[in-house]
Amino acid sequence: MLMKILVIEDDRQAASYLAKGLKEAGHVVDVANDGKEGLFLAGAEHYDVMIVDRMLPGRDGLSLVQVLRAAGNDTPVLFLSALGSVDDRVKGLKAGGDDYLTKPFAFSELLARIEVLVRRRGAAQPQTRLSVGDLELDLLSRSVRRAGKAIDLLPREFSLLEYLMRNAGSVVTRTMMLENVWDYHFDPQTNVIDVHIARLRQKIDKDFPTPLIHTVRGAGYSLRAAEA
Amino acid sequence: MLRTEAHSAGLHGFVAAGLRLVRTTAFRLALLYLAMFVLSVGLILGVVYRTTAGFLEQEIGETIALEVAGLQDHYRNYGLPGLVDVVRTRSAVANNNSIYLLTTAAGVILAGNLSGWPAAVPNASGWTHFKVADYGGVNDRPSTAQAVTFTLPGQFRLLVGRDMSEIDQLRTRMFRSLGWILGATALLGLGGGLLMSRGAMRRIEAINRTTRQIMSGDLTDRVPRFGGGDEMDRLAGNLNAMLDRIERLMTGMKQVTDSVAHDLRTPLTRLRSRIELALLHETEDPEVYRSVLQDTIVEADRLLATFTALLSIAEAESGAKRQDFVPVDLAEVVELAADLYEPVADERGQRLSVDIRGKPVVHGNGQLLAQVVSNLLDNAIKYTPDGGNITLVLDGPAPGRAACIEVADSGPGIPPDMRDKVLQRFVRLDTARASPGNGLGLSLVDAVATLHGAKLELSDNEPGLKVSLLFPPEARR
Numbered sequence: 001m002l003m004k005i006l007v008i009e010d011d012r013q014a015a016s017y018l019a020k021g022l023k024e025a026g027h028v029v030d031v032a033n034d035g036k037e038g039l040f041l042a043g044a045e046h047y048d049v050m051i052v053d054r055m056l057p058g059r060d061g062l063s064l065v066q067v068l069r070a071a072g073n074d075t076p077v078l079f080l081s082a083l084g085s086v087d088d089r090v091k092g093l094k095a096g097g098d099d100y101l102t103k104p105f106a107f108s109e110l111l112a113r114i115e116v117l118v119r120r121r122g123a124a125q126p127q128t129r130l131s132v133g134d135l136e137l138d139l140l141s142r143s144v145r146r147a148g149k150a151i152d153l154l155p156r157e158f159s160l161l162e163y164l165m166r167n168a169g170s171v172v173t174r175t176m177m178l179e180n181v182w183d184y185h186f187d188p189q190t191n192v193i194d195v196h197i198a199r200l201r202q203k204i205d206k207d208f209p210t211p212l213i214h215t216v217r218g219a220g221y222s223l224r225a226a227e228a
Numbered sequence: 229m230l231r232t233e234a235h236s237a238g239l240h241g242f243v244a245a246g247l248r249l250v251r252t253t254a255f256r257l258a259l260l261y262l263a264m265f266v267l268s269v270g271l272i273l274g275v276v277y278r279t280t281a282g283f284l285e286q287e288i289g290e291t292i293a294l295e296v297a298g299l300q301d302h303y304r305n306y307g308l309p310g311l312v313d314v315v316r317t318r319s320a321v322a323n324n325n326s327i328y329l330l331t332t333a334a335g336v337i338l339a340g341n342l343s344g345w346p347a348a349v350p351n352a353s354g355w356t357h358f359k360v361a362d363y364g365g366v367n368d369r370p371s372t373a374q375a376v377t378f379t380l381p382g383q384f385r386l387l388v389g390r391d392m393s394e395i396d397q398l399r400t401r402m403f404r405s406l407g408w409i410l411g412a413t414a415l416l417g418l419g420g421g422l423l424m425s426r427g428a429m430r431r432i433e434a435i436n437r438t439t440r441q442i443m444s445g446d447l448t449d450r451v452p453r454f455g456g457g458d459e460m461d462r463l464a465g466n467l468n469a470m471l472d473r474i475e476r477l478m479t480g481m482k483q484v485t486d487s488v489a490h491d492l493r494t495p496l497t498r499l500r501s502r503i504e505l506a507l508l509h510e511t512e513d514p515e516v517y518r519s520v521l522q523d524t525i526v527e528a529d530r531l532l533a534t535f536t537a538l539l540s541i542a543e544a545e546s547g548a549k550r551q552d553f554v555p556v557d558l559a560e561v562v563e564l565a566a567d568l569y570e571p572v573a574d575e576r577g578q579r580l581s582v583d584i585r586g587k588p589v590v591h592g593n594g595q596l597l598a599q600v601v602s603n604l605l606d607n608a609i610k611y612t613p614d615g616g617n618i619t620l621v622l623d624g625p626a627p628g629r630a631a632c633i634e635v636a637d638s639g640p641g642i643p644p645d646m647r648d649k650v651l652q653r654f655v656r657l658d659t660a661r662a663s664p665g666n667g668l669g670l671s672l673v674d675a676v677a678t679l680h681g682a683k684l685e686l687s688d689n690e691p692g693l694k695v696s697l698l699f700p701p702e703a704r705r
Contacts, residue, residue, distance in 0.1 A: 085543065086595045087552055104532060106525075156567050182568055186540070186599045187533060189606050189665060195571045218522075 003048040003118055004028045008038035008064070009080070010056050018051065021107050035059030042068055047075050048121075049114045054081035054092060062095040069096035076117040078110075086185050108219035112171040119170055130165040133225030135204065135212055137165055144204075151203050156181070160196060161204065164213070164223040173220035197221055254429040258421030265417035266410065273406045281399050285374075288390050289355075292376055295326075296388050303380055308338075311380075315339035325391040327373055333383030342387065350377060356389070372396055431460050435467065447475050480545070487654040488538065491667075492531065499527045530666075537668040540599070541653065544675035549593050556594045558631050558699075559587045562622045565601040569609060577615045580605075586624020588631035590699045596676045601633060603669045604695055608637035610663050612692070629698045636694040647686040673697075 005027050009015040012033060019029045030045070032038035035056045042050060054061040065077050078099045079092040089100040099113050130137045134147040142158060144151045153161065159181050164172060174193040178184040197213060205211040210226040303311040315328045319341035329340035337344075346358035356375050375389020434452055441449040450471060451464040506520040543549060566582040573580040590597075601620075608618045616638040623632040640659055642650055649655050651674040656667040673695075677684040683698040 085549075086593075087549075106529075182564060184564075184568070184598060184602070185595050187536065188568070188599075188602045189533075189669065190572060190609070192568050192572055195575055196568075198575075199571050 001115060001118070002026055002028065003114065004030075004046070005114065006030050006032065006038070006041055006045070006047045006050045006075075008032045008035065008042075008050065008056065008061065009053040010034055011053070014053075018110075022111075025111055035061070035064045039064055039067065042073060042075065043071070048118045049076045049078065051078050051080060051110075051114065052097070054079050054083060054088070062091065065096045074121075076114075076121050078114055078117060080105075089185065106173075106218075108171070108216075109173050109175060112173045112176065112219055115170045116167050116172070116176070119167065130162065130168075132165055132168040132223060133210075133212060134208075135165070135225075137162060146204060146208060153200075153203060157196070157200055157203070160200060161223075164221070167223075169222070169224045171216045171219045171222045176220070252429065253432075254422065254425040257425035257428075258418060261421030261424065262414065262417040265421070266414050269413040270410060273409060277402060277406065281395065281402060284395050284398070288374065288392075288395070292374075292388050292390060296376060296378070296386075299386065299388065300380070308382070308384065311386075312339045315386075325394070327375060327387070327389040327391060329385075329387040331385050333385070338384070340387070345385070345387070346375075354378070356387075428460065431464075435464065438467075442471065447471070447478060477545075484538070484542075484653055491654045492534065495527060495531055495534075499524060499531070502527070534666045534668065537666060537672060538653070540596075541668065541672050541675045544596060544672065544679045547679060549596070549679060553591045553593060555589045556592045556597055557587065557589050558597070558622055558633065559584050561594065561597050561601055562620060562633060565598060565605055566620055568602060569605040573605075573609050573618055576609065576612075578609060578612055578618055579616075580609075580618045580620065583619065583621045585622060586631070588622070588624045588699070590631055590680065592680045593676075596679070600673045600676045600697065601635075603673050604633075604635040604697075607669055607695075608635050608639070608693075610665070611659075612637040612639040616692075625701070628701070630701045631699040633697040634694060636689040636692060638689070638692040641688055641691060641693045642686060644688075650686075651684070 005022055007015055007018050007022070007029060009018060009031070010033055015031045015033065019031050022029045030041055030047075032041050035058050038050075038052070038056070039059070052061040052065060056064065059067075061079060061081075065079075068075070068077075076098045077096065078101060079097040080101055080103055081088060081092065082103045089102075092100045098117050101110060101113060128139050130139070136145045137158075138144075139162070144153055144158065144161065160177065163177060163181050174191065175187070177193050177196075178188070201211070201213050205213055212223055212225065214222045214224065216222050299311060299314065302314050306313075312330060315330050316339045318324075318326060319328045319339065327340075327342055329342040329345065330338045331340075331345060332338060335345060346356060348356045348358040350356045354376050356377055357372060358375070359372055372392045373389045374392050375387050377385060377387045379385050431454060438449050438451045450468045453461050453464045453468075455461065502520060502523060506517060509516070511517075562582070562584060566580065570580050570582075605618070605620065612618055618635070618637045621632075621634040621636075623634070625631065642657065646657060650657065650670050653671045654667040656665065674684050677697055681700050683696075683700070685696040685698065687694045687696070
């Protein structure tokens with residue numbers, strides 16, 4: 001999925017690493033080195049997603065996004081910040097950010113997150129049914145079927161599958177699952193997510209010829225139907 | 229010339245010293261004390277004066293009024309000659325303070341011991357004050373008198389009065405002694421005030437001395453206490469408690485710096501050597517470099533995780549998060565953590581039993597509390613052998629606590645002498661060396677517990693370890 005991305009980051013070296021990495025992942029990237037330039041570019045061009053450093057000289061990232069939102073710009077914004085506390089995160093989201101990533105981060109984490117942001121933006125209105133391949137999830141009756149066969153899931157497994165299905169086709173990292181399914185904004189030492197995914201696989205994939213949950217090395221997991 | 233200068237310098241010095249004295253709290257307190265003292269003594273003396281001298285004057289007035297009434301009666305009953313007789317008789321009594329004068333309308337003296345009608349004009353209440361000497365009073369010396377005058381039927385004028393010289397004398401003497409008392413009071417007050425405030429100030433000065441000592445770098449100094457438990461002592465006690473805490477934090481900080489230097493340098497060295505070796509080992513095979521880079525990322529991630537943990541501990545210890553505390557439903561926190569770790573325990577054949585006995589709500593930080601419970605579960609799962617038992621209990625309010633979270637396992641436990649030690653950063657038991665971890669998990673639990681005012685207790689689960697987190701009733705607020 002090709003995206004047009006605006007990176008607003010005052011640290012030139014960090015900005016160039018970001019741009020390089022994003023371009024290598026196949027995206028088109030513009031870089032602004034301060035808030036003023038960022039605001040100008042964001043207003044002049046259409047972007048799929050913006051990556052904004054929280055602390056910028058002159059105008060900080062928070063107020064920049066506030067200004068954009070006030071002007072009716074609803075391009076998804078991911079904040080990058082060296083400030084990692086939950087309160088900083090909440091502030092970022094309140095200012096109009098869609099996601100928040102603390103430096104330093106794994107590049108795969110950043111890629112996964114912006115892709116999910118862009119896809120979510122393009123997603124249809126609230127759904128009551130999700131389906132990927134022959135897997136169906138009904139949000140109202142909270143039931144799951146694969147190839148017409150009912151699958152029994154524990155409440156948390158259901159939430160995890162729902163999150164994977166909402167982001168079907170995208171890579172979902174362990175941190176993203178912890179944040180969105182458990183609301184855990186810290187890193188538990190053990191890779192608990194892997195165990196949960198293994199359990200989910202037992203129920204979703206084990207008895208079927210084609211697996212839906214795929215491991216993405218060095219990044220996380222992805223739920224997608226077999227390539228046609 | 230020189231002399232004058234020296235003199236003026238001396239004067240200047242004196243004035244400066246005086247100003248300094250005036251600026252001291254001791255002096256101001258003494259002055260205030262003095263003013264209050266003098267005011268209250270003056271008030272008391274005023275009351276004493278009124279009740280003695282005033283009482284005597286009033287007494288005299290009443291006696292005169294009675295006498296006048298008697299004389300009027302006498303005049304009515306016996307006529308002018310009778311009155312003249314009585315006045316004469318009474319005037320003749322020696323060493324008497326009484327003054328009488330009876331005259332005709334024309335001013336001819338009929339009887340009395342006064343040489344003439346006084347010129348003074350009676351005041352509103354009919355009293356006349358005049359000097360007796362001019363009229364040849366009862367005593368030789370000049371003295372004042374107080375009298376009442378009135379006109380009898382037939383235009384005769386009668387004056388009945390008292391020589392006030394004795395009362396005047398009493399009054400003068402009283403005024404003089406009152407003056408002395410007030411003066412002595414002022415002196416005593418000033419002295420006492422200075423002494424008292426100097427006493428208090430000396431103790432403040434002692435605190436100042438300690439503060440300066442500490443500012444110069446000696447953190448071990450403490451404010452002296454005088455005993456007695458007054459507010460000064462409490463101030464000293466609080467200051468000392470604050471200093472203890474600062475010293476503890478400083479020691480902690482030093483220990484952390486040392487640990488960080490040691491425990492982060494080791495993996496960094498490892499990281500560096502790995503990269504260096506890869507460069508030395510000349511090869512065309514990209515896979516070799518690739519694997520080295522991947523290992524490097526793993527190592528770097530581990531280092532970053534350690535940093536994050538250290539920062540979280542430091543943040544919790546600073547207490548800054550206390551401002552953002554909100555009510556946290558512990559049952560929710562415990563359920564979520566249990567839910568996250570249950571499959572992990574299950575995978576190792578361990579039984580994780582969860583017992584939520586109440587729905588206590590504490591004032592705190594939800595994320596940190598979640599992290600604490602997940603850290604404890606993580607530890608329990610890590611150190612309990614496969615097939616072991618782990619219990620997670622949440623209990624509601626009981627005497628002395630608002631809530632209690634307990635994680636117990638059937639693992640090897642921690643020997644009693646090591647229980648305090650494992651709370652320190654980077655400390656890991658030898659038995660734990662084999663399992664992954666950075667030795668910061670329990671340190672964070674301890675820091676978060678302290679942040680919430682909760683007590684962390686490590687005890688023997690026979691076998692295994694039992695970790696209890698006791699939230700005090702105040703934490704609910």
